[in-house]
Amino acid sequence: MLTQQANERLTRVGPGTPCGELMRRYWIPIAPASQLLDNPVRPVRILGEDLVLYRDKSGAPGLIGNRCLHRLVDMQFGIPDEKGLRCPYHGWLYARDGRCIDRPLESNKTELKQRLKSYLVQELGGLVFAWMGPLPAPALPRWDLLVWPNAVKQIGVNVIDCNWLQCQENTGDPAHSVYAHGHYFEYMLEREGKLEARVASGDHTIHTRKKWGVGIEEIYVAPTQYGFEKGIRYAKALGAEKDETHRHSTVMFPFYTQTGKAGSPRSEFQIRVPIDDTHTLHICYQVYAAPPGVTAPPQDCVPWYEPPTHDEAGRPILDYVLAQDAIMWVAQGDIVDRSQEILGRTDIPIVFQRRQLEEQIKLVETGRAPMNTFGETSPDIIYGSCEEPTDWTAPDWHQRHHVFSQAYRKMYHKGFALDDSDRYGPAIELVKQLHRAIEEAEIAARQSAPAAQ
Numbered sequence: 001m002l003t004q005q006a007n008e009r010l011t012r013v014g015p016g017t018p019c020g021e022l023m024r025r026y027w028i029p030i031a032p033a034s035q036l037l038d039n040p041v042r043p044v045r046i047l048g049e050d051l052v053l054y055r056d057k058s059g060a061p062g063l064i065g066n067r068c069l070h071r072l073v074d075m076q077f078g079i080p081d082e083k084g085l086r087c088p089y090h091g092w093l094y095a096r097d098g099r100c101i102d103r104p105l106e107s108n109k110t111e112l113k114q115r116l117k118s119y120l121v122q123e124l125g126g127l128v129f130a131w132m133g134p135l136p137a138p139a140l141p142r143w144d145l146l147v148w149p150n151a152v153k154q155i156g157v158n159v160i161d162c163n164w165l166q167c168q169e170n171t172g173d174p175a176h177s178v179y180a181h182g183h184y185f186e187y188m189l190e191r192e193g194k195l196e197a198r199v200a201s202g203d204h205t206i207h208t209r210k211k212w213g214v215g216i217e218e219i220y221v222a223p224t225q226y227g228f229e230k231g232i233r234y235a236k237a238l239g240a241e242k243d244e245t246h247r248h249s250t251v252m253f254p255f256y257t258q259t260g261k262a263g264s265p266r267s268e269f270q271i272r273v274p275i276d277d278t279h280t281l282h283i284c285y286q287v288y289a290a291p292p293g294v295t296a297p298p299q300d301c302v303p304w305y306e307p308p309t310h311d312e313a314g315r316p317i318l319d320y321v322l323a324q325d326a327i328m329w330v331a332q333g334d335i336v337d338r339s340q341e342i343l344g345r346t347d348i349p350i351v352f353q354r355r356q357l358e359e360q361i362k363l364v365e366t367g368r369a370p371m372n373t374f375g376e377t378s379p380d381i382i383y384g385s386c387e388e389p390t391d392w393t394a395p396d397w398h399q400r401h402h403v404f405s406q407a408y409r410k411m412y413h414k415g416f417a418l419d420d421s422d423r424y425g426p427a428i429e430l431v432k433q434l435h436r437a438i439e440e441a442e443i444a445a446r447q448s449a450p451a452a453q
């Protein structure tokens, strides 16, 4: 548990708050770039600030305060110009740095002293990132999945109605999978009369996750260069099939989680961006990479989608993994009162996670740089999980990949997409095409090298 004061420090994200100041030391993903294709101007709310993201006619993205300086019309209705965004009411034009550079109906042509708030933006891997901290901005980190080549990608976005830390603490909690994605999943399908059909279709998630609950000796956590890793140690003496350690997803501070290694047929960043104190922008950055000798189907852009959380009757949809997680986060309340918790031994990584967050907040408070800020240039690729891709990117991948723990996620063409939010994604047919090609390449490689089996 935490004191209420400590809880406030970790959860509030507005300007001037301890965690808000920490967050402003990172490039923040604020939207898929493909969202600007339908409409080049859109409102965004990030860290409690109301802003407008736009792409001007020259193709450059901009991010400015949402209230026109003249009579405060919301700039989400603005008109993109060659040099910025023009207010739709009387045409005042704002440059990317927030200066008002044209007031077409005014005879007084002197430039205004006042400016709109503005932030730097950059694009990488189909996401738009904002820098809301002190200048000069450091380099935008090139995390592995963002820059991974020869892959199909798609981006799922949801607004979650609770504080960001509840979403991110899910990551520090390897044990929840057993119930939320195992027993609870099974219970929901049973209640809806869908269990038999789903299991007959080759369901994998329920079976695997329930099994993860058998023979747990301890939950471990360890710091990494970029955040922390954690997992479950199993003991045969306690009923597990064997003594083994099962690594869970990896956390890259402050708001990234990575599942699956870069270069594998399915990997993902789950990014929990604070919209304000009680809302979170949840981004699933999904990457399906092709191994050597296989070419991923091409895409014009990285498409985005919003996985549905409720059906037409307003009932929650709970038969896929992300939806199960999301309902748990919201069910903890707007901002969970951590002074009221009773933690168990399975929560050891969560305690670590809170300490790490508090340590990094203190660094910023004392004028120092927190972790994962990379100075003027980023390495070409940063392996956030601290694991170089080896299995799937090696020339003999077809002989080794069976050791990969989530290998069923290379079989979306055989129905395994059903348990994940990926099933709703606009690129899912391309993913199935890719997974089919991987299987064919694997079969061909094995047939041509029978001695290697």
Ligand code: FES
Binding pocket: 068, 069, 070, 071, 072, 073, 087, 088, 089, 090, 091, 092
């Ligand atoms: S309110 Fe924006 S130009 Fe008048």
Ligand SMILES: [Fe+2]
Binding pocket: 170, 176, 177, 180, 181, 321, 325
């Ligand atoms: Fe989960």
